[in-house]
Amino acid sequence: MPKILLLHGYGQNAAIFYKKVAAIRKQCGKDCEFVHVEAPTVLKPVDLPQNLASIGAIDRQQDATSSASASETLESENPELILRGWWLRDRPETMHNCVSYFVDLLKKHEERPFDVGQIWTVSVTVLM
Numbered sequence: 001m002p003k004i005l006l007l008h009g010y011g012q013n014a015a016i017f018y019k020k021v022a023a024i025r026k027q028c029g030k031d032c033e034f035v036h037v038e039a040p041t042v043l044k045p046v047d048l049p050q051n052l053a054s055i056g057a058i059d060r061q062q063d064a065t066s067s068a069s070a071s072e073t074l075e076s077e078n079p080e081l082i083l084r085g086w087w088l089r090d091r092p093e094t095m096h097n098c099v100s101y102f103v104d105l106l107k108k109h110e111e112r113p114f115d116v117g118q119i120w121t122v123s124v125t126v127l128m
Contacts (some may be wrong), residue, residue: 003033003109005117011048012035014038037112039084039095040101045087 008017014036025034089092108111 001031001033002014002115003035003112005114006034006036007086007117008036008039008084011043011083013082013084019076030094035109037105039086040088040097041084041085043083048083064077 006014006017006021008014021034025032028034029038085094089099
């Protein structure tokens with residue numbers, strides 16, 4: 001059975017991407033194992049592109065990140081509202097965190113590695 005790594009795009013998260021590939025998962029049935037992973041960097045409203053403001057994503061996330069406890073509560077209630085990215089270009093430490101994250105991920109799956117990856121982000125493609 002093929003093991004497929006699924007990586008969401010910037011400003012999304014694993015829950016959103018899971019829904020986006022629902023038709024693919026349904027088509028494959030139990031013939032494939034899909035592994036959705038979450039980007040390590042939680043985005044703040046300032047990290048999001050302007051076009052997300054038009055759909056209200058920034059307002060929802062700003063409400064969610066107004067306090068740490070509110071953010072944790074919201075994440076447990078609706079993880080789709082916590083938007084993520086693989087790294088931020090103005091914060092080099094996030095690149096280091098991302099590389100470490102992928103090294104750990106590949107080690108975790110070393111016994112049975114991924115057969116293929118579906119990448120919906122340019123940033124992570126550079127790492128691959």
